[in-house]
Structure formats: C-alpha cells, structure tokens
Amino acid sequence: MNKVALAVALGAGVVLAAPAQADTKVETKTKTYSISGKTGEALVAAMDRKGPRQGFTTRAIAQTKYTVGWKFEWETRNGSCRLAKADGLLNMTYTYPKIANDVSPDLQRRWSKFFSGVKTHEEHHGALAQQMMRTAEKSLIGLSSRDDPKCKKTLAAAQRKISAVYAKYEAQQVRFDKVEHREGGNVHHLIGGLVRD
Known part of the structure; x- marks a missing residue:
C-alpha cells in the first residue's frame, strides 16, 4: 500500500512565451528490514512483527x-496569468523484507518466488504513482486565467487539478490492494507458497 503527501512549491516570475512544459523527475530508493526464521511460518511471523507500519x-x-512536489513558473501579461512550466518531483521509497539467517535450499527457493511476487506488487504501486504524475502534467497544459496578475487563481486551479488526479489514482491504489489482498487473491497465494512444507 502507498502513502502520499502532496506539496506544491511555487516558482514565481515572468518567463518568455512558450508552450507549457513539464519536466517530472522520479527519485527512487529501496530500504530493507531484517527478518529471521527457519520455516515459512517463522518468516511470515517475523514480517508481521517487523514489517513497515500501515496505520x-x-x-x-x-x-x-511516495511524496509529490511541484515547482511552477508563470507568465504574466496584461493582467493575465499562464502556467508556462510545471516541474514535478516524485520521491518513491520501497521497503522490503530481507532474510538475515541461513535457510534451507527449499525455503530459499520458496522465498525467492514469494519475494519476486511481493516486488511485482510494490512496483505496480510505483507504476501507478508515475502514471499519476504523467496525468497531472497533461491536466496542467494550457492552464491560464484572465484578471489574475498575481497568478493566485491559476495556482488555485492547478492545485485543484493535481488534487483531482491524486484522488483518482489513490482510488486505483486502494482498488489494486483490495484485489491483491482479498481471500484467494495474489498475496494469499504468495504467502501460501512460502509457508507450504
């Protein structure tokens, strides 16, 4: 599951007339937490004790x-404001379990399959976050307001558009987790394969 914070940073100023541009950067890092156990059940119990908090x-x-931030540059002319550039920054952090002790070849094989499935699940969350940024970029193209010399109305419109995109993709993240975690879903199959003796 993902957690999102939205921050909007303002880049004030007048820029030369040009089509609105977007230059989103994605920064990704991976963290691990150590678990120990000689059986699949012991590893699952260790993840239940030491895994990242959710609630x-x-x-x-x-x-x-992930966190999302934006830096905007504005063009003002004759009292109107136009968004000239929107630079987004998506910071993503993946957290995964890592076995700290030696395990049997059979358990290592089951762990490898389990971990591959977990990684695929988390990377889908990351892909949705990147799609969210691309959709937000597109929603900002051509954004402008008349009678807005300080760009306050245009900024408010940009924030509304970003928030609407965020809500849409957060709902997709939640739906994906519900499908994956339901009884008989992918996550249950992954855990079942790990604990099988």
Missing part, C-alpha cells in the same frame, strides 16, 4: 511510499 496497529510485508 496504527497493522504492519505490511512490504510498502511503497
């Missing part, structure tokens, strides 16, 4: 967190 009482096997 106040639950822990996840793995997690994708």
Whole structure:
C-alpha cells in the first residue's frame, strides 16, 4: 500500500512565451528490514512483527511510499496569468523484507518466488504513482486565467487539478490492494507458497 503527501512549491516570475512544459523527475530508493526464521511460518511471523507500519496497529510485508512536489513558473501579461512550466518531483521509497539467517535450499527457493511476487506488487504501486504524475502534467497544459496578475487563481486551479488526479489514482491504489489482498487473491497465494512444507 502507498502513502502520499502532496506539496506544491511555487516558482514565481515572468518567463518568455512558450508552450507549457513539464519536466517530472522520479527519485527512487529501496530500504530493507531484517527478518529471521527457519520455516515459512517463522518468516511470515517475523514480517508481521517487523514489517513497515500501515496505520496504527497493522504492519505490511512490504510498502511503497511516495511524496509529490511541484515547482511552477508563470507568465504574466496584461493582467493575465499562464502556467508556462510545471516541474514535478516524485520521491518513491520501497521497503522490503530481507532474510538475515541461513535457510534451507527449499525455503530459499520458496522465498525467492514469494519475494519476486511481493516486488511485482510494490512496483505496480510505483507504476501507478508515475502514471499519476504523467496525468497531472497533461491536466496542467494550457492552464491560464484572465484578471489574475498575481497568478493566485491559476495556482488555485492547478492545485485543484493535481488534487483531482491524486484522488483518482489513490482510488486505483486502494482498488489494486483490495484485489491483491482479498481471500484467494495474489498475496494469499504468495504467502501460501512460502509457508507450504
């Protein structure tokens, strides 16, 4: 599951007339937490104890967190304001479990398959976040307001558009997790394959 924070940074100033541009950067890092166990059940129990927090009482096997920021440049002319450039920054952090002890070849094989599935799940969250940024960029193209010499109305419109895109993609993130975590879903199959003796 993902957690998102939205921040908007303003780049004030007048720029030369040009079509609105977007230059989103994506920065990704990966963290791990150590678990120990000689059986699949022991590894699952260790992830339940040590995994990244999701809410106040639950822990996840793995997690994708991201923050989004924007820097805007404006063009003002004759009292009107136009968004000339929107630079987005998507910071993503993946957190995964890592076995800290030696395990049997059979358990290592099951762990490798389990971990591959977990990684695919988290990378789907990351892909949705990147799609969110591309959609937000497109929604900002051509944004302008008349009678807006300080660009306040245009900024408010940009924030509304970004927030609407964010809400749409957050709903997709939640739906994806519901499908993956439901009884008989992919995550249950992954755990079942790991704990099978």
